Amino acid sequence: MESQSRSLSRLESLDDYDPNAMPVAQARELIRQFLTPITEQESVKLSAALRRTLASDVLSPMNVPPHDYSAMDGYAVRFDDLANAAGKFKMIGSAYAGHAFEGEVLAGECVRIMTGALIPQGCDSVVMQEQVTVEGNSIAIPGDLRRGQNIRRVGEDIQQGSAVLVRGQPIRPAEMGLLASLGFDEVTVYRKLKVAIFSTGDELQQPGSPLAPGQIYDSNRYSLLGLLNELGVEILDKGNIRDDKASLKAAFVEAAQQADAVITSGGVSVGEADYIKQLLAEIGEVVFWKIAMKPGRPLAYGKIGAYGKIGPCHFFGLPGNPVAVMVTFQQFVRDALLVLMGQQPKPAFTFKVACASAIKKVPGRTEFQRGILSQDTSGGWSVRTTGEQGSGILSSMSKANCFIVLPVSQGNVGAGVMVDVQIFSGIN
Numbered sequence: 001m002e003s004q005s006r007s008l009s010r011l012e013s014l015d016d017y018d019p020n021a022m023p024v025a026q027a028r029e030l031i032r033q034f035l036t037p038i039t040e041q042e043s044v045k046l047s048a049a050l051r052r053t054l055a056s057d058v059l060s061p062m063n064v065p066p067h068d069y070s071a072m073d074g075y076a077v078r079f080d081d082l083a084n085a086a087g088k089f090k091m092i093g094s095a096y097a098g099h100a101f102e103g104e105v106l107a108g109e110c111v112r113i114m115t116g117a118l119i120p121q122g123c124d125s126v127v128m129q130e131q132v133t134v135e136g137n138s139i140a141i142p143g144d145l146r147r148g149q150n151i152r153r154v155g156e157d158i159q160q161g162s163a164v165l166v167r168g169q170p171i172r173p174a175e176m177g178l179l180a181s182l183g184f185d186e187v188t189v190y191r192k193l194k195v196a197i198f199s200t201g202d203e204l205q206q207p208g209s210p211l212a213p214g215q216i217y218d219s220n221r222y223s224l225l226g227l228l229n230e231l232g233v234e235i236l237d238k239g240n241i242r243d244d245k246a247s248l249k250a251a252f253v254e255a256a257q258q259a260d261a262v263i264t265s266g267g268v269s270v271g272e273a274d275y276i277k278q279l280l281a282e283i284g285e286v287v288f289w290k291i292a293m294k295p296g297r298p299l300a301y302g303k304i305g306a307y308g309k310i311g312p313c314h315f316f317g318l319p320g321n322p323v324a325v326m327v328t329f330q331q332f333v334r335d336a337l338l339v340l341m342g343q344q345p346k347p348a349f350t351f352k353v354a355c356a357s358a359i360k361k362v363p364g365r366t367e368f369q370r371g372i373l374s375q376d377t378s379g380g381w382s383v384r385t386t387g388e389q390g391s392g393i394l395s396s397m398s399k400a401n402c403f404i405v406l407p408v409s410q411g412n413v414g415a416g417v418m419v420d421v422q423i424f425s426g427i428n
């Protein structure tokens, strides 16, 4: 605990450490060094396991499919009979999904079979119903068959004993179905990460109450509620805290003792940061960075509650501007929380498309402009910005479906130039 606090201050001795112009990738990397995933596990019902993280590898207890099944509606036959039976088979019964044909199929015989039905004993191929001619109980089958055709083989999807999922896998809809297909009704997952959030600012009013002059609504806490809900963490919503030292300190201490991470918005810009810095120094250790990015310049990261009863708790002090909150959450906090949850997040899915119109940019910062990726009538994809890009213009996040990521060294972008886009995931 203490060594982690000490190493936070050791950051300052790093050669390329510049808290006033911290590159995005470096800040991400520095945060990563302080993240220790939670280890406590629990068993949960599969029906309640969405967005949880698997705490152990899953080996398949069975073959999937567990038996040979028909992949078509048609007739189950013995392939070797085809020559002997001269293409004519006697239909001796039917097999439906969930209702097997009980007897054995002998030479010259066939069974009417439906998709998902067990292959009757003796049969090894299924002929599609469209290919046969039915005359009463006699079925005429053409000669161009392949042995084993139209059968879903035992174990063709998953073999018994094989590794299906590994520890750290997030449980998404596909994993819900996959685990169910193996017969699991409970899974072992890591306990839920507890994340406390609060807004700071005397100017903030809660939605539902009228605004007095000079007030604005507290939107950040709602964006954060949405972002955190997507991750499947347990949220401790601490409301809005006044810009007052005693209230802020009490809120920090309480949150640090209850949660694995605390996320705040506002109060980290120049001036205010000094004041919060002082306060946080009393209950932990926090570094303040000016990230070389737009929007989202000021960002605080650290451990708080280090000297309290339960700590240390991770602290993310996000900027106050509503777009900056969402961008910094997406670029730093989301992956950090996923690591704490026991996952290994993959880098954001990024690819290049043509920029439909020119963008103004000054070199020196990574910009995350809000973009709309769309397809033209000939099927080609391009991106345009949502328009005005101020960090308070939250409607830009609602209109956008991606970030246009412009690197630090990039200047103005001409129309038609290829730019990196990052599809929103977990944002909309």
Ligand code: AMP
Residues within 6 Å of the ligand: 199, 200, 201, 203, 204, 216, 217, 218, 219, 220, 221, 265, 266, 267, 268, 269, 272, 319, 320, 321, 322
């Ligand atoms: P600050 O970093 O506290 O100076 O805030 C920067 C800007 O973001 C100011 O214009 C604040 O009014 C605004 N802001 C701070 N917190 C919130 C919030 N929870 N919801 C909406 N706007 C906010």
Ligand code: MG
Residues within 6 Å of the ligand: 200, 201, 202, 266, 267, 272, 320
């Ligand atoms: Mg403020």
